[in-house]
Amino acid sequence: MKTAVEVIRKLKAAGFEAYFVGGAVRDFLLGKTPGDFDVATSAEPDQVKAIFDRTVDTGIQHGTVLVLTGGSGIEVTTFRTETGYSDNRRPDKVDFVKTLDEDLKRRDFTINAMAMTEDLEIVDLFGGRRDISEEIIRSVGEPDERFQEDALRMLRAVRFSGQLDFSIDEKTLGSIRNNAALIRTIAVERLKVELDKIMANKHAARSIGYLIDSGLADQLPSGEIFRTDWSGFIPTPDPLSGWLYAFWQNAKDLSALTAYKFSNEEKNTIKRALDAASIEQWDSWTCYIYSSKQLEFAAALTDRNSGWIRMKENLPIHSKSELAVNGRDLMEWTEKKPGPWLKELLEEIERKIVFSELENEKDKIKGWFLNEYNRDK
Incomplete structure (x- = not known):
């Protein structure tokens, strides 16, 4: 945070406005340590580059410059508005603006549409603090507009419900139901990134409940695999545990492996773990031919005790x-x-x-x- 504060102060010293924005502000208000600190400023990209010695054009067409300072990188983005989402994902046109208000209006949810000064003063134009206290995910402005601008926001709302253990506002949820079919316009790679994050959420079952209730599951590739009882699922930081649970509960239907373009390593782990889970009695050979990761996933699916760990550790050999x-x-x-x-x-x-x-x-x-x-x- 110290490095980001220095970036803000340097921008302000040059005569520009600058604030913390996005998830960092939300996490700060939740009492969490933010993973990343993003800065929004009235300075345009060329002006940002003139102020700092080392920068990288990571998304300069959208106003984003990575400032390298203090041994880390801080993303600095010019205040902007976006118009014309013909693909329901990316803006056809980005215009730089001079006020923070205009910039915050384009953001997805109230909890992500706050800004913070370097002195930790909060700028909250849309009730983000209230929604954090009430544990609500609510769209900024009209939800239909937000989701028609970027259909992936619907899946992000579902993901945040589990990530934060928040409820989705009824109007926002109703809009997701009305616009669910738009999720088909999103590339499957982007869908999998969000679904992976959902699977790794501490409250993944809540997210998947919304995924089904909102109608999004019916619009996703192989969406039927999500329609199962998730009450027995215990999330881990590895999203594969969630995918495995879905496949196991659906009689090991692996059609989604193709639909979601899993890597070869992911496909191998899933198939091997499901094979191991199907073995009724594990012996030394089972522990030998399957990796620890595959056995750990398989054990979670079948509620096995941890005795296999000692069995594997005590094997005379561990590979050919x-x-x-x-x-x-x-x-x-x-x-x-x-x-x-x-x-x-x-x-x-x-x-x-x-x-x-x-x-x-x-x-x-x-x-x-x-x-x-x-x-x-």
Whole structure:
């Protein structure tokens, strides 16, 4: 915060207005430590760049310049208005303005439409402080206008309900119901970012309740997966836990993996965790072939106790690379060429070691192997 205060003071010393805006002000009033401090100013981008030695044009067409100072970066954005949202997401035109009032009018919700001076004085034109005290999410001005400007705001309202454990104002919620179909105009990548944040919310079940009640779920790709009982879901900071819960509750229908463009790593984690959850009795082999993360997710789905953690920690080996022998050893001992037999015998050795039926020592493995090999001849 100290660095951001210095940025504000330097802008003001140059004759411009400057304030903290957005989520930082909201979090400050909630008694939380803001993660980011954004600054709004009457200075235009070229003027901001003239005041500070080091800047980056992160969004200069929309008036945003990243000021690098004090070992961190502070986003500084010129007061602006936005008009013409032909794609229901981005403004067709951005105009720089000179007053804070005009800038705050364009913001999404009252709790995000406040400003704060460097001396911590709050500028609240739309009742944001009241809505924070009443734990309400309410649109700035007419909600239909706000959501038709940017349809993603509807999903943001749902996300904030769980993030802050707030209710959505009835007029705002009614507008989401009326405009829910507009969410289809938003790129699926943007939808997943918001849904990931919803899944990781402490009060995710509340958000998903609004997702269903508002009609947004019916407009989302594979939206039927959200229509399940979320009372048993315990959120974690990893959003995959929420997606996994939805898939598990919906009889493991993985169609949404394609719909939401999960990364290969995410898809693998989801599929493997669901496979592990389907195994009735976990043994040493289960703990060996699945990662700790996959097992942790699977255990949460099936209410298993934490005994698997000790079982995994105490495994004789944790990966095939730890085996004391390899395929070359087996070929040398048998003078045979590679073939399916090699993979089968290596896996048998691996399983016996994992189950502590054979010590992971080369000589002992060789003795067991030659005995078994010669017995089958």
